[in-house]
Amino acid sequence: MPEPAKIAKELTIGELSERSGVPASALRFYERQGLIASRRTTGNQRRYHRTTLRRVAFIRASQSVGMPLSVIGGVLGFLPEGVPPTREFWVRASACWSEEIDARIEKMERMRDRFTECIGCGCLSFEQCALVNPGDTLAERGPGPRRLLEP
Amino acid sequence: MPEPAKIAKELTIGELSERSGVPASALRFYERQGLIASRRTTGNQRRYHRTTLRRVAFIRASQSVGMPLSVIGGVLGFLPEGVPPTREFWVRASACWSEEIDARIEKMERMRDRFTECIGCGCLSFEQCALVNPGDTLAERGPGPRRLLEP
DNA sequence: GCTTGACATGAACCTCGGTTGAGGTATGAG
DNA sequence: CTCATACCTCAACCGAGGTTCATGTCAAGC
Numbered sequence: 001m002p003e004p005a006k007i008a009k010e011l012t013i014g015e016l017s018e019r020s021g022v023p024a025s026a027l028r029f030y031e032r033q034g035l036i037a038s039r040r041t042t043g044n045q046r047r048y049h050r051t052t053l054r055r056v057a058f059i060r061a062s063q064s065v066g067m068p069l070s071v072i073g074g075v076l077g078f079l080p081e082g083v084p085p086t087r088e089f090w091v092r093a094s095a096c097w098s099e100e101i102d103a104r105i106e107k108m109e110r111m112r113d114r115f116t117e118c119i120g121c122g123c124l125s126f127e128q129c130a131l132v133n134p135g136d137t138l139a140e141r142g143p144g145p146r147r148l149l150e151p
Numbered sequence: 152m153p154e155p156a157k158i159a160k161e162l163t164i165g166e167l168s169e170r171s172g173v174p175a176s177a178l179r180f181y182e183r184q185g186l187i188a189s190r191r192t193t194g195n196q197r198r199y200h201r202t203t204l205r206r207v208a209f210i211r212a213s214q215s216v217g218m219p220l221s222v223i224g225g226v227l228g229f230l231p232e233g234v235p236p237t238r239e240f241w242v243r244a245s246a247c248w249s250e251e252i253d254a255r256i257e258k259m260e261r262m263r264d265r266f267t268e269c270i271g272c273g274c275l276s277f278e279q280c281a282l283v284n285p286g287d288t289l290a291e292r293g294p295g296p297r298r299l300l301e302p
Numbered sequence: 303g304c305t306t307g308a309c310a311t312g313a314a315c316c317t318c319g320g321t322t323g324a325g326g327t328a329t330g331a332g
Numbered sequence: 333c334t335c336a337t338a339c340c341t342c343a344a345c346c347g348a349g350g351t352t353c354a355t356g357t358c359a360a361g362c
Contacts, residue, residue, distance in 0.1 A: 014308060024309085025351055033349095043358045045309055061269070065262040069349070094267050101263045105256050111216040112252045116245050118212070163329095165338060175339085176321055184319095194328045196339055220319070303362100310357065316350085327340065332333100 010047040020056045035073050037081045049082045161198040171207045186224050188232045200233045
């Protein structure tokens with residue numbers, strides 16, 4: 001007789017909070033934002049699938065590299081709730097974040113160099129000064145998860 | 152007979168706004184935060200010294216490299232209102248910001264690399280994962296304008 | 303079955319860097 | 333002097349990313 005199939009244990013919000021180190025208030029907030037999902041018991045309490053732990057890990061890791069929740073949510077949209085993340089997903093997400101981070105680093109380096117140039121020329125005046133009018137504002141919009149969308 | 156000394160023209164908030172491209176509401180906000188100062192007319196209207204234009208330029212340029220207003224305010228504290236910024240000031244401020252930016256870039260690179268590592272090991276689990284528990288939070292506090300303070 | 307701790311909701315509050323609007327006053331050109 | 337602008341203050345609001353609190357319900361151990 002085979003062992004009875006282990007029922008994959010669901011997590012309460014307290015357990016998820018404990019195991020992830022993320023306050024329950026934040027987990028409820030993520031749920032309102034659509035980043036994670038939960039089943040509700042008959043008594044209206046949240047129960048999380050085990051894989052939610054991974055989602056939360058991904059959220060926090062992404063936040064730690066400076067991603068806003070809105071962008072993280074976009075990427076998590078490609079990862080259905082309740083299935084463990086595929087290797088494919090990790091690879092693409094990583095590539096996506098790397099691209100994003102590289103862009104930000106590049107921008108900061110450009111700004112730093114401009115700042116130093118401006119010291120050299122003593123300007124820091126409007127109209128002429130590249131630092132005061134960076135012109136990078138257009139490039140600001142729409143990086144998005146290209147690597148996830150274009151395999 | 153010598154020409155009458157040109158009275159250094161003061162700027163109204165509208166003029167400062169126009170010439171700096173910064174909304175008047177933001178200029179009032181900066182004043183509340185103590186980043187810039189103004190003289191008041193008998194009728195309680197603001198009049199700005201010409202050098203305020205430079206201060207505002209500095210504020211915007213600093214913001215463009217990601218400095219929070221509080222830190223910018225700290226550095227501007229070394230630049231008395233009404234005197235044009237010295238070369239010394241620019242040089243130190245630049246060095247200060249460069250240091251700050253380099254630190255941020257370094258941190259982002261570290262994070263990016265960790266992210267990629269974590270993809271490699273497939274972890275992204277709590278407790279073990281360096282990304283999820285970066286341990287960089289302590290280093291977060293107190294960079295401050297060292298270069299301005301220690302000549 | 304009772305009690306206690308965990309969970310639910312909603313509203314209020316926080317920081318940061320401002321914007322918007324209402325209601326009132328100054329300034330300057332004609 | 334008048335009248336259009338420009339300016340003043342104060343209060344409320346935005347969005348991001350949450351926290352805190354009050355009040356009420358659920359689940360589980362004894």
